[in-house]
Amino acid sequence: MNDKIILNDIVEKIFTKIENNILCFFGLINSTREKIYNYELDIVIFVMRSELFLSNATNNRDEETFEKINKIIFYITKYKYIFEEVNISEELEQEILIRTRNFPYLIENSKINDYELSEYESLKYDNKFFLTKKQIEVFELIDKKNKLVISAPTSFGKSFLIKYSVLKRNWNNCVIILPTNALVSEYCDWFMDNQKKLFSVITNINQDLKKRNLIIMTQEKFWSFFNKEENSGINYDWVIFDEFYSLDLINIRNQILFSILLYLKNFKDIKMTFLSPNSKNLKEGILSFLDGIFFEETFEEYVEQNLVSRDMIYLVNKENVKDKYIATQILNKNDKFSFIDEFPPSLLGKDNLQIMIEIIKKINKAEKNETFLIYPPFTSFTTYCDALLEMSKEIGYEKPEEIKFLIEYLKEYYGDHYSVIKMLERGIAVHFGEIDEFTREIIESQFRKKNIKYLICSPTLMKGVNLNTNYLFITNNRFPDKNIDPKNLVGRIGRYDQSPHGFGFYINSSKETTVKNSIAKKFQENLVIVNKNPKNQTKIDEFIKKINNDKNIKLDKKLISNNNSKSDKTLKSDYFIEGNINKKILFSDTISLEIKQTLQSIFIKENENKLDFLYCKKLLSNLMIIYYFLKEKWKGNTIEKIALIFSWYLKGLTVKNMVLNMAKYYEKFNRETLEERKYRFTGKFITKTNEGDIFSSKNEKHMNILTGETLKIIKSDIEYNLKNSMLHFMDCKFDENEKNDIYDKVEILTNNDLIRWLVKNGFYKNIAITLSKEKFKKIFYKNEIFLNENEIINNFKNYNFEEKDKFIKLNVERVIKRWESVL
Incomplete structure (x- = not known):
């Protein structure tokens, strides 16, 4: 009998005993304490911790197998790239991690009693997920408290807890307000897969409400939703705000959020839950603000416990004081880090990009199926794309069907020359705030499935998307001002419900000794605090040895060439998928009269997409008003700004093709087996299911519904983006006379x-x-x-x-x- 069969048998035996036990303690067992430490690596091995199994162990073979499983778990959760051969199938690896919930607490050199015993609650909706003791406390607080702010690290499982709380609790109208459309899509997909027809999921302001409604929207869309006259009588039972950690009322988005909170104040018994990553100013900011609105004490649950293990490795120049200070700012409490300020010989003299490429190559040698999330400087975005393309030539990549479909879709819209297409051909993608929703959803889905290996991101990914990876590379030290954003980026590695351990690399080989005295002082203070905590002292000796000993590195100079024939701005735009930007408009020196006439003729002719003619005419007139002023105001900058606005109109003009492509996608990737998610129609809306009226592009009713709903979303996007653009341009660039001139034109349009x-x-x-x-x-x-x-x-x-x-x-x-x- 081979090792794999033995392992499968013994794991099933353990799982059966655990599942048959009412309460399972995941604690370290005294009798095996000496065997579960590896003193050479000075690290706690993540053990199965099944008291029931060990107490019933009948022979040495059982205990030996148990130790073997522990060793494998250790390999797959730690230093995987050091060991080139791990005799375990990927399926078994996932099964062990999911069903045993191996979260390392990393309390080194402690006694058994210092470990907090973890309990699990087998939730009735999904028996695979278990909660730790601290999570159970928060889970119960969500149920008991009417006004609750939960602040915890990005890996604590806040969204995970709130989703299951929504399933468990009784309500008629529940609202989840999220900061980005990407998160709206993610939440919607999750509830579609898990809610078992308990309620209707509402993501569009025009959807018909049922008896029980879960409304998932951004604050802007929810603002429009509850201002609709037909929705004025809705009673909201529970409103949840995710990623709620800043209230800067100068920001137009937060003004809308503020108005929503004022509105909700009218509902006396409404339940409100706010989720936020750890924020130092939470008490002074959010809580005082909420108490001011609701005139009652708002209960705060501030969790510092981290349920996952992360190792951040800092490769920084020894003279770079600034980066050492940043290191103490972006970590959560239990994260571990190492400063490596004397670079291994193989990395000396290389820039950040070259160092990153070398590390990725070494990881790829040991691991064939890992994903990499890369956060580069925005100005070097295209250089990183080119470098990864060059490196990927050495690695074979077999495109899955969904990536092939996406490539054909992009060719149809942007042409064969589009840079993103050649990246997808090699398993590389970009994630940017303005990426069109259909493309973004496919990219995120394929990255989660590890069909996309490298994802280069902008600051958008710091919040609003729960993508995870085992390896994160940060070479951009220009973080936004708020301390919380870098922590969210680091939160992409080590996720509660996916992978309990992750590695991050912060790379900056430059010398930055000029730093404000106040920052240098803060760094020293923070470093003292960090050094006092033995949990934050770690050695990545094996990894560094591997780099030090490799003296045969050959780097193709073309890999890091900065000589580009096009300007940086042009290339960056070429890599991003911003709406449906027409490249003729984006890169022309002027927006010609011919283009304007073409746009007008498209709107005026009989419209195949059945857009309301009067509505389009008003929007187009508003657009021409803005262009009239901007042409003289911004000159060279005019083209790019106007192109972004035009893109939303071009979106509306391609609705028919968009719908046809969506229909092809639904049919192609959701009809293989009964287990695959399929699409059906519920009322007027497409939902994911395994049964019912399965979607078909040949069904005229289906196509009409899909076209109609797509149009509603596009019209809403056009109006919102155009309005915000108008206000921004006017406030920043126009004097009072110019503003009055615009208002006069608006008066003509509205006739009021x-x-x-x-x-x-x-x-x-x-x-x-x-x-x-x-x-x-x-x-x-x-x-x-x-x-x-x-x-x-x-x-x-x-x-x-x-x-x-x-x-x-x-x-x-x-x-x-x-x-x-x-x-």
């Missing part, structure tokens, strides 16, 4: 001078439209004469708003406060 006046004076468009109705007319007019601001303020204060208009009243009060401060 009151709407124009309200928007100009700080009201949101939807509120302005409502206030322009006949029933509010007496606030603004007397004997058909428009009143002055003081008179309007008094009328607002004395106006008796109806119960259904409470939200309008709150917004009026906000604007009046601003008026009065100016007056």
Whole structure:
């Protein structure tokens, strides 16, 4: 009997006994304590910790096999690239990790009693997932507390806990507000797969509501949703805010969030849960803000415990004080790190990119199926893409069918020359904020399945996407100002419900000795604190030895060439998939009259996509207003900015092809077996299922529904992006006379001078439209004469708003406060 069969048998035996036991303690066993340490590596081996199995061990063979399993678990969760042969199948590896929940606590040189025993709760919705003791505490708090802020490391499992809480708790209308469309898609997919028809998942403002509704949207989309007249009578039972950790009211997104919170204040018994990564200013910021709104104590659960193991390896020049300070800022409490400021000979004299490539090559020699997440400087984005393309020539890559499909899709839209296509041909992809949703979902899905090996990311991935990887490379030391963002990036390695151990490499070979005294002082203080904690002292000796001993490295100079025929800006745009940008528009010196006439003729002709003609005409007119001013204002910068706006219109013009491609995708990749996820129609919406009215592009009803729903989303995107672009351009670049000129043109378009006046004076468009109705007319007019601001303020204060208009009243009060401060 070979080792693999023995292992499978014994693992099944252990699992059976664990599952038949009501409560399983994952603690270290005294009788085997001497055998579960490896003192040479000075690390705790991650053991199976089954008290039940060991107490019933009948012979030496059982214990030997148990030790063998421990050793394998150690290999697959630690230093995998050191050992070139690990005799274990990938399926068995995943089974062990998932079903035993091997989370290393890494408390070195401690006694058995110092370990916190972990319990598990087998959730009725999915028996594969187990909770630690601390997670159970938080899980129960979510259920008990009406106002709860949970602050914990990115790997604690906050989203994991909240998803299962939503399944477990009784409610009629639950809302989850997320910062990005990418997270909306991820949450939606998860609930579609796990909710078992308990409720309807709502992600579009035009969807029909059922008896129980889970509404998953960004704050902008939810703002539009609850302002729809037909939704005014909805009672919200529970609202969840994920990634809620900053409230800068100067930011237009947070102004919307602030308005939502004011609105929700009207629901006395509403349950609200806020999820945030660890933030030093949480108590002074979020909590004081929430207490100010709700006038009651908001319960805070601040968790510092990290349930996963990460090793951050810092390859920095010894004179680089700044990077050593950064190192103490981006780690969570239990993360381990090593400073390597004397570079191995094989890496001396190399730049950051060259060092990264060499490390990746070494990992690839030992591991054939790992993924790499790379965060480079934005200005060097294309250089990194080119380097990975060059390196990948040495490695064979067999494209899965979904990647082949995506390549054909991109060729149809962008042409054969598109740089992203040649990257996908080699298993490389980019992740950028403006990537079109259909492409982004395929890239994220394929990266999770390890069909895409390298993913180069912008700061967008620091928050809003729960992608994980075993290896992270950071060569960009220009982090955003908030300390929390780099921690989120590091949180891509070592994930609670996926891989419990990860490696990160922070590389900066440059000398940066010029640093503010205050930063240098903080670094010294932080380093003292870190050094006092033995958990943060680790040696990556084996890894460094491997690099030191390899003296035969040959690097192709073309790999890191900075000589590009095109400008950096052009290349960066070439690598990003920003909406459906037409490259003719993006890189022309001027937006010619011919292009404008072409766009107008497309809108004016009989429209195959059935877009509302009047709606399109108004939007196009607004666009031409902006262009009229920007042409003279920004000159060289005009083209790129206008192209981004044009792209949203071009999206609307290609709806038919988009829908056809989506239909092909649904059919091609969801009809193989009964176990595969398929698509069916529930009412007017496509959902994932294994049964029901399975989607077919030949079904005219299906195609009409898909086209209609796609159009609704695109129209909403166009309006939102155009409005924000207009406001931004006007506020930053126009003087008062120019702004008034634009408002005059808007008045002509809307044919309503009151709407124009309200928007100009700080009201949101939807509120302005409502206030322009006949029933509010007496606030603004007397004997058909428009009143002055003081008179309007008094009328607002004395106006008796109806119960259904409470939200309008709150917004009026906000604007009046601003008026009065100016007056």
